[in-house]
Amino acid sequence: MANISTTSYPKDKIKILFLENISDAAINLFIEAGYTGVKKVAGALSEEQLIEELKDVHLLGIRSKTQITDNVLAHAPKLQAIGCFCIGTNQVNLPSARRRGVTVFNAPYSNTRSVAELVIGASVILIRRILDKNKAAHEGKWFKEAKGSYELRGKTLGIIGYGSIGSQVSVLAEAMGMKVIFYDTLTKLPLGNATQKKSIKDVVSKSDIITLHVPETSQTKNMINKSNLKYFKKGSILINYARGEVVDLDALRDVLVSGQLTGAAIDVFPWEPEKNGDSFTSPLQNLQNVLLTPHIGGSTEEAQLNIGEDVSNKLYHFLEMGITTGSHTIPELSLPPQEGTHRILHIHNNVPGVLSEINSTLSEHKINILGQYLKTNDDIGYVVLDVDKKLSKNASNLLKQVKGTIKVRLLY
Numbered sequence: 001m002a003n004i005s006t007t008s009y010p011k012d013k014i015k016i017l018f019l020e021n022i023s024d025a026a027i028n029l030f031i032e033a034g035y036t037g038v039k040k041v042a043g044a045l046s047e048e049q050l051i052e053e054l055k056d057v058h059l060l061g062i063r064s065k066t067q068i069t070d071n072v073l074a075h076a077p078k079l080q081a082i083g084c085f086c087i088g089t090n091q092v093n094l095p096s097a098r099r100r101g102v103t104v105f106n107a108p109y110s111n112t113r114s115v116a117e118l119v120i121g122a123s124v125i126l127i128r129r130i131l132d133k134n135k136a137a138h139e140g141k142w143f144k145e146a147k148g149s150y151e152l153r154g155k156t157l158g159i160i161g162y163g164s165i166g167s168q169v170s171v172l173a174e175a176m177g178m179k180v181i182f183y184d185t186l187t188k189l190p191l192g193n194a195t196q197k198k199s200i201k202d203v204v205s206k207s208d209i210i211t212l213h214v215p216e217t218s219q220t221k222n223m224i225n226k227s228n229l230k231y232f233k234k235g236s237i238l239i240n241y242a243r244g245e246v247v248d249l250d251a252l253r254d255v256l257v258s259g260q261l262t263g264a265a266i267d268v269f270p271w272e273p274e275k276n277g278d279s280f281t282s283p284l285q286n287l288q289n290v291l292l293t294p295h296i297g298g299s300t301e302e303a304q305l306n307i308g309e310d311v312s313n314k315l316y317h318f319l320e321m322g323i324t325t326g327s328h329t330i331p332e333l334s335l336p337p338q339e340g341t342h343r344i345l346h347i348h349n350n351v352p353g354v355l356s357e358i359n360s361t362l363s364e365h366k367i368n369i370l371g372q373y374l375k376t377n378d379d380i381g382y383v384v385l386d387v388d389k390k391l392s393k394n395a396s397n398l399l400k401q402v403k404g405t406i407k408v409r410l411l412y
Contacts, residue, residue: 007320008342008410012036014319015056015078020044020063022085023308029316043275051075059315061085062092064295065274070096080409081318083311087111087298088243089328090216098329098379101347101407105314105326109164110306111298115241116168118297119211120176122265123152126237127209129263131289148262153177158207160200160223161242162188166213170194181206201231209237216243226251229260237263241297244268253283256290263289267297322384322411331375331382338371342392343411346383349404350376357402358383365398367391380406 007014015037016030022040030038044065045053054060054076061083062068068082073096082092084106097104125131128149136143157173159166159182170180170191180194183203190196197203200223204210210232214220224238225248232238238261240247249270255261266284272295273280284290298307317323322345325334330347337343348354355374362369362385371386381404387395396410 008412014058015039016059016061017041017053017057018061019066020085022061022063023304025305025308026061026083026085026312029309029312033316033320047072054079059083059319061311061315064088064091066091068092068097073097073100073102076102080407081105081315083315085307085311088215094328099406101330101380103318103324103330104328105311105318106328107307107310110310111300111303112165112168114300114303115165115297116172118267119169119239119241119265120152120172122239122241122291123157123173123209123211123237125291126239126263126265126289127152127155129289131291151177152209155179155208156181156206158182158203158210159194159213160184160203160210161213161215162190162194162196163213165241166211167191169211169213200228204228204232204236207233207236209239211239212242212246214242214246216245221245222248224248224252226254229255232261234260235262237261237265239265241265241267244270244272249283253287256284256287263291265291265293267293268295320411322409324382330380331377333373333375333382333384335371335373335384338386340389341370341386342389344385344387344392344396344399345407345409345411346385346399346402346405347407348381348383348402349406350379350381351404354381354402354404355383358385358399361398361402362387362395365391365394367395367398 011034014035016035018026018040021042027038027040047069050072056078057076058078058080060079064086068091070093079102081103084092086106087108089104089106092104094104133143154177156179159170159180162182162184166182173180174192181197181203182194183197183200188196223246229251252264256264269282282292284292314326321337322343323334324330324332368388369385373384375382392410396408400408
């Protein structure tokens with residue numbers, strides 16, 4: 001942890017809330033740095049509960065169950081940043097967070113290995129029909145036979161979505177002796193001997209096992225449906241450890257029952273219970289050679305530790321230095337502290353003339369700018385200014401009057 005200047009706002013006054021039993025690695029980082037107002041809650045909170053809890057909170061840590069709506073953000077006036085301790089950010093209303101100058105971070109790569117390993121494990125279980133044999137053994141039946149059981153070696157794995165997880169699955173699959181083909185909307189540099197195909201149809205029609213690793217968007221909703229399931233190679237296996245809305249589960253059930261597909265592993269669902277112990281239903285329940293798991297693709301001790309450290313470091317560096325690397329809402333800036341200065345963060349609407357007004361306003365009041373950094377995206381501009389220590393409070397007050405200002409924070 002870098003030795004940098006203390007924040008202007010007293011550390012014992014900064015409120016930090018972690019929900020959904022986030023790793024203690026995150027909590028410990030802030031406590032060791034001198035922040036005493038850290039609260040940890042085991043589960044998710046409802047919108048009403050969030051509105052009550054976030055009144056005085058500066059930093060919020062969540063996982064996938066907590067929904068941060070526009071209404072929640074409207075009732076969180078002090079909120080500076082949200083850390084999503086998971087791969088995705090679709091549980092946060094990003095446009096609303098952007099408009100309000102709330103920085104949103106996540107951990108897009110911290111659990112890739114955990115998911116990739118489980119995909120390979122599920123592939124072995126399904127292609128060997130272990131589920132049938134396990135069920136029989138538990139029922140006291142000896143079901144030893146080779147019929148319908150195969151090795152992964154020599155089989156073709158089709159990957160839909162060749163990002164951080166898909167590409168790592170590719171490497172592990174080749175190590176098992178598989179041939180790998182993949183489809184991605186972008187042209188990707190293949191790892192190992194993997195081959196990119198031009199369409200989803202090209203992949204699913206030639207693959208023994210198909211695994212999905214795509215985000216949840218309007219384009220990917222029900223991407224695997226009745227229309228394209230008919231193109232799947234007969235006897236193939238489908239694995240979805242991506243997002244619940246990607247597969248039409250009713251259509252998948254039909255092709256499993258008909259024998260077009262011989263197995264499936266599903267870890268994510270269109271609707272998922274809010275907490276452990278809640279009831280759960282799926283069209284795929286009680287089907288042979290179907291492995292259903294409760295969204296545990298990234299649920300390993302190692303992944304949770306990595307996620308805890310990754311996101312908490314991003315939150316910490318933003319709080320202490322204004323660094324926004326990895327942000328989904330505020331333009332990314334990474335900058336070292338400058339000795340002998342005070343730092344001011346200025347988040348504003350990306351409209352012409354803001355930077356000019358900032359500079360002219362400070363110049364008129366004889367405030368010397370010793371360092372200045374600007375980055376913009378389509379909607380937001382982010383300026384970090386290092387100014388003379390003696391004049392920083394006056395500068396901060398002046399910057400709040402600049403047209404288009406969303407948030408101003410005197411950092412230190």
